Amino acid sequence: MLTLRQMRYFGALASTRHFGKAAALANVSQPALSAQIMEMEEHLGCKLVERNRSGVLLTRNGMEALRRVQAILAEVERLEDAVRENGGILHGLVRIGIIPTVAPYLVPRLVPHLRRDHPDIEIELREAVTDRLVTDLLDGRLDTVIAALPIEADNVEVQPLFSDRFFMAMANNDRDVLMSPLTENQVDADRLLLLEEGHCLRDQALAVCGTAGKRSLVNFGATSMTTLLQMVSHDMGMTLIPEMAIPTETARNDLRIVPFAEPAPSREIGLIWRKSSGRAEDMAALAQAIAACVPANAG
Amino acid sequence: MLTLRQMRYFGALASTRHFGKAAALANVSQPALSAQIMEMEEHLGCKLVERNRSGVLLTRNGMEALRRVQAILAEVERLEDAVRENGGILHGLVRIGIIPTVAPYLVPRLVPHLRRDHPDIEIELREAVTDRLVTDLLDGRLDTVIAALPIEADNVEVQPLFSDRFFMAMANNDRDVLMSPLTENQVDADRLLLLEEGHCLRDQALAVCGTAGKRSLVNFGATSMTTLLQMVSHDMGMTLIPEMAIPTETARNDLRIVPFAEPAPSREIGLIWRKSSGRAEDMAALAQAIAACVPANAG
DNA sequence: TCAGCACGATAAGTTTTTCCTATCGAAGAA
DNA sequence: TTCTTCGATAGGAAAAACTTATCGTGCTGA
Numbered sequence: 001m002l003t004l005r006q007m008r009y010f011g012a013l014a015s016t017r018h019f020g021k022a023a024a025l026a027n028v029s030q031p032a033l034s035a036q037i038m039e040m041e042e043h044l045g046c047k048l049v050e051r052n053r054s055g056v057l058l059t060r061n062g063m064e065a066l067r068r069v070q071a072i073l074a075e076v077e078r079l080e081d082a083v084r085e086n087g088g089i090l091h092g093l094v095r096i097g098i099i100p101t102v103a104p105y106l107v108p109r110l111v112p113h114l115r116r117d118h119p120d121i122e123i124e125l126r127e128a129v130t131d132r133l134v135t136d137l138l139d140g141r142l143d144t145v146i147a148a149l150p151i152e153a154d155n156v157e158v159q160p161l162f163s164d165r166f167f168m169a170m171a172n173n174d175r176d177v178l179m180s181p182l183t184e185n186q187v188d189a190d191r192l193l194l195l196e197e198g199h200c201l202r203d204q205a206l207a208v209c210g211t212a213g214k215r216s217l218v219n220f221g222a223t224s225m226t227t228l229l230q231m232v233s234h235d236m237g238m239t240l241i242p243e244m245a246i247p248t249e250t251a252r253n254d255l256r257i258v259p260f261a262e263p264a265p266s267r268e269i270g271l272i273w274r275k276s277s278g279r280a281e282d283m284a285a286l287a288q289a290i291a292a293c294v295p296a297n298a299g
Numbered sequence: 300m301l302t303l304r305q306m307r308y309f310g311a312l313a314s315t316r317h318f319g320k321a322a323a324l325a326n327v328s329q330p331a332l333s334a335q336i337m338e339m340e341e342h343l344g345c346k347l348v349e350r351n352r353s354g355v356l357l358t359r360n361g362m363e364a365l366r367r368v369q370a371i372l373a374e375v376e377r378l379e380d381a382v383r384e385n386g387g388i389l390h391g392l393v394r395i396g397i398i399p400t401v402a403p404y405l406v407p408r409l410v411p412h413l414r415r416d417h418p419d420i421e422i423e424l425r426e427a428v429t430d431r432l433v434t435d436l437l438d439g440r441l442d443t444v445i446a447a448l449p450i451e452a453d454n455v456e457v458q459p460l461f462s463d464r465f466f467m468a469m470a471n472n473d474r475d476v477l478m479s480p481l482t483e484n485q486v487d488a489d490r491l492l493l494l495e496e497g498h499c500l501r502d503q504a505l506a507v508c509g510t511a512g513k514r515s516l517v518n519f520g521a522t523s524m525t526t527l528l529q530m531v532s533h534d535m536g537m538t539l540i541p542e543m544a545i546p547t548e549t550a551r552n553d554l555r556i557v558p559f560a561e562p563a564p565s566r567e568i569g570l571i572w573r574k575s576s577g578r579a580e581d582m583a584a585l586a587q588a589i590a591a592c593v594p595a596n597a598g
Numbered sequence: 599t600c601a602g603c604a605c606g607a608t609a610a611g612t613t614t615t616t617c618c619t620a621t622c623g624a625a626g627a628a
Numbered sequence: 629t630t631c632t633t634c635g636a637t638a639g640g641a642a643a644a645a646c647t648t649a650t651c652g653t654g655c656t657g658a
Contacts (some may be wrong), residue, residue, distance in 0.1 A: 002375055004303050005616085019635055032617050034635065044382045050439070050575040051635060052454070057439035059577065060391055061382050068378040072371060076301055079367040083343045083360050092359055140349070140356035154654090155351070276349040278358065304645085318606055331646050333606065350606065453625090 004076060006040040007069045009033045014066045017056045032112050048245065089285045090118040096286075097126045097133035097145040101201040101225050102269060104243045106146070109293040117289060129198040137274060144283060146290070148200045149270040157275050162294055165266040166208060167246065168258040169229060171236040181261035193228055193237040196221030200268070205240040208265040229253050242267060244294060303375060303518040305339040306368045308332045312348065313365045316355045388584045389417040395585075396425045396432035396444040400500045400524055401568060404543045405445070408592040416461045416588060428497040436573060443582060445589070448569040456574050458586050461593055464542045464565040465507060470534040480560035492527055492536040495520030500566070502540040507564040528552050541566060541592060 012022040013033065023033040041048050048062035058066060098106065107125065107127050114121055126133070126142060133145040134153050145151075151158060168182055187209040195202045202221070222228035225245055232239050233253035241249065243266075246257055273279060311321040312332065322332040340347050347361035357365060406424065413420055425432070425441060432444040444450075450457060467481055486508040488534065494501045500538075501520075521527040522542050526543055531538050532552035540548065545556055570586050572578060 001304065002379060004301065020633090028616090029618055030635075031619090031637080034637095035616080038636090044379065046382060047577050050573065050577075052437070052439075052573070052575055054438055055634090057300050060442075065378060065382050068374065068381065072374045072378065075367065075371045075374060079364060079371065080301060080343065082367065083345060092363070107446075109518070138351070139353055142349075143359075274349065274351070276351055277357075278346050278349075319604090326645055327645090329606075330648090332607095332610080337607090354605090483640075 002040065002043055004073070006036045006043075009036045009071055010040055010048065010065070010069055011073060013037060013056065014058060014062070014069075017054065031203070037070055068178060075266065088120075088288075090114070090282050091120040093124060093143075094282065094286070095124040095126070095141070095143045097128060097142045097147075099130055099133065099147045099200065100127050101195070101199060101242060102146055102148075102244070103127045104225065105248055106290070106293065110290060113293050114286075114289050116286070122174060130200050131198065134272070137272065140274075143277065143279065144271060144273040144286065145272055148204070149268040151270070151272050153272070155270050155275050157280065159271040161269045161287055161290050163266045163268050165243045165264045166240045166260065167205070167232045167243060168238055168260070169232050169241040169249070169255045170258065171233050171235040172254045172256045173235060181259045181264075183261050187238070191237040193231055194221060195225070195228060195237040196223055201225075201240070201242070204265075204267055207239060225249065226252065229255060301339065301342055303372070304334075305335045305342075306372055308335045308374060309347065309364070309368055310335060312355065313357060313361070318485075319353065344474060360395075382437055387419075389413070389581050389588075390419045392421045392423060392442075393581065393585070394423040394425070394436060394440070394442045396441045396446075397426060398499065399426050400430055400494070400498060400541060401445055401446045401447075401543070402426045403524065404547055405589070405592060409589060412592050413588050415586070421479065429499050430497065433571070436571065439573075442576065442578065443570055443572040443585065445568065445570055447503070448567040450569070450571050452571075454574050455557040455571050456579065456582070458582060460568045460570055460586055460589050462565045462567050464563045465503070465539045466529050466542060466545065466557070467537055468528060468540040468548070468554050469537040469557070470532050471553045471555045472534060480558045480563075486537070490536040492530055492538040493520060494524070494527060495522055500524075500541070502537070503564075503566055507539060524548065525551065528554065528562050 007026075009022065009026050016022040016025060019034055019037075020030050023030040026033060028231065044061070044065065044278045046061045047059050048065055050057040050059055051213065101147070102242040103125070107171065107247065111123060111125075114123060126136065128136070130145075130151070133147060134151060134156075136142040137145050138153065146161070147158060168187065192209055193206065194205055222231065225241075226249065228239050229241065229245075229249045230253055231237065233255055239257075239258065249255065250257065271290070273282060273283050308321065308325050308327075311324040312318065315321040315324060318333055318336075319329050319493065322329040325332060343360070343364065345360045346358050347364055349356040349358055370407065402424070410422060410424075413422060425435065427435070429444075429446045429450070432446060433450060433455075435441045436444050436455070437452065445460070448457065448459060466494065467486065491504065491508055493504055502524050524540075525537050525548065528540065528544075528548045529552055530536065532554055540554075540556065547557065548554065570582055570589070
């Protein structure tokens with residue numbers, strides 16, 4: 001079996017053309033180097049050097065081998081450097097999973113921010129419901145997940161990012177005249193519009209409105225926040241809207257946003273990654289970047 | 300110190316994503332492989348794999364390392380192949396030294412012949428006097444020498460190639476009326492033109508004409524056979540011409556070629572190489588190629 | 599919920615590899 | 629000739645790598 005040790009010794013021999021000096025260069029005794037060279041020749045099945053009066057000559061095979069050996073040793077050195085230097089924080093590919101009720105409001109601000117502060121980053125995004133994201137995270141298809149807490153998974157590290165208050169959204173011309181601020185039991189569960197199964201915001205909405213057990217009449221399940229709020233703006237009902245979605249969605253739809261009475265219900269958004277990934281530093285940097293993107297909601 | 304063994308195990312681990320299977324693939328026990336991976340991580344200063352429930356995951360550093368490791372292992376394999384396959388006979392660079400009284404008559408026929416029969420050959424030629432060629436050979440700057448025998452050097456192998464008879468060349472209008480065939484003592488040493496010091500043909504001419512001790516009047520020493528024969532054709536004297544030079548030189552100059560009486564004097568041209576070069580096969584092929592180039596002179 | 603299983607880490611002892619010192623033998627130099 | 633240089637060889641020590649056996653943890657299914 002060819003070894004790097006043999007190649008290193010052979011490189012030293014080629015550059016000194018002298019067994020003794022090569023051994024000194026390689027910090028071993030001359031017989032040790034001789035033996036390795038002989039073993040290398042044995043393995044390759046041909047002489048690499050000629051031992052002569054006027055020192056050492058490389059054979060033709062030796063020259064060919066030398067070129068390749070030097071290339072290999074250089075490659076090895078680059079491997080050591082590349083992994084050691086490591087590119088610093090948030091370098092290279094980072095695969096981020098984000099739940100659909102956060103992604104559209106965070107991504108447009110987060111990505112440019114990351115690109116600016118970490119020019120070497122390469123971002124891969126996936127948008128899916130929490131369960132799917134956590135599975136992908138645990139299976140190594142994602143490096144980190146941004147989702148609503150709490151997360152039920154072992155072996156993960158969780159860093160809370162910010163708290164995102166809920167508001168009630170309804171059509172501006174809605175006939176309901178709700179108190180503002182709203183108390184949670186004022187909500188008519190039959191008029192509550194929800195996202196489809198699997199979205200954590202659906203469960204949160206049901207929890208907030210105290211209707212976990214009830215069956216909502218209009219519960220067909222929208223596929224996105226935007227769809228949901230379009231329905232709301234067409235006076236088909238009302239829905240819970242997280243604060244971070246308000247600027248974007250009110251710009252798109254004609255909505256009335258009604259706050260809840262304090263203590264306002266909210267969701268906690270957090271960053272999740274595998275404990276064993278050893279990327280706590282990257283994650284801290286990412287958390288910081290996210291915090292810098294949502295100043296209005298920080299809390 | 301990074302080793303190829305570590306890389307091979309790491310490659311196996313990356314492809315199986317399972318320590319046990321990787322160990323089987325590498326034909327070692329699982330603890331042995333674990334230890335090598337750990338050592339590699341230690342050396343590189345970072346984790347390469349995450350050990351998890353769902354098997355083994357490569358870290359980001361691990362992926363970077365894997366790419367480089369695979370490249371390195373492929374390079375090593377190519378090194379083994381390249382040296383082992385070896386390209387067959389007369390492949391790659393062959394550095395040939397030829398004495399000046401042979402080169403102009405052999406090279407134009409030999410080089411195309413070699414290129415045709417050994418397409419992978421790369422020929423480097425040097426023309427110099429025997430002493431210089433032998434020094435270069437022994438110092439490894441040449442692979443082989445074509446010169447007149449005998450050669451005084453140790454550690455070399457000698458393969459006689461062909462015998463090259465001498466003729467006397469003189470101007471066609473020379474007043475001397477020599478017997479043909481010529482006997483050696485008929486030559487007027489004072490009219491003998493010679494190459495400069497160092498050429499073996501000079502010494503051979505002096506020996507043939509039995510004038511080793513005499514001082515030739517026109518002994519200023521020409522630098523080449525062609526120069527010498529131009530002088531001859533201008534009736535400045537006569538000179539010994541080897542048979543292989545006759546076709547070329549009589550085409551260039553108006554010469555009278557007179558044979559010697561049998562046994563005609565001759566020189567023996569041979570192929571010389573370092574015993575330790577281990578290229579006997581190459582040299583045999585080269586000798587054969589040369590023989591095929593000089594059929595008229597074969598003897 | 600608990601035994602069973604899968605998997606990587608650890609332990610202990612053995613084998614293999616690598617190395618060192620000392621010395622040999624050949625070849626060139628004085 | 630004798631001396632010196634240089635790579636190879638010998639013998640034994642040190643280091644590396646390997647093996648089997650076992651541990652600990654986390655998942656799985658009765």
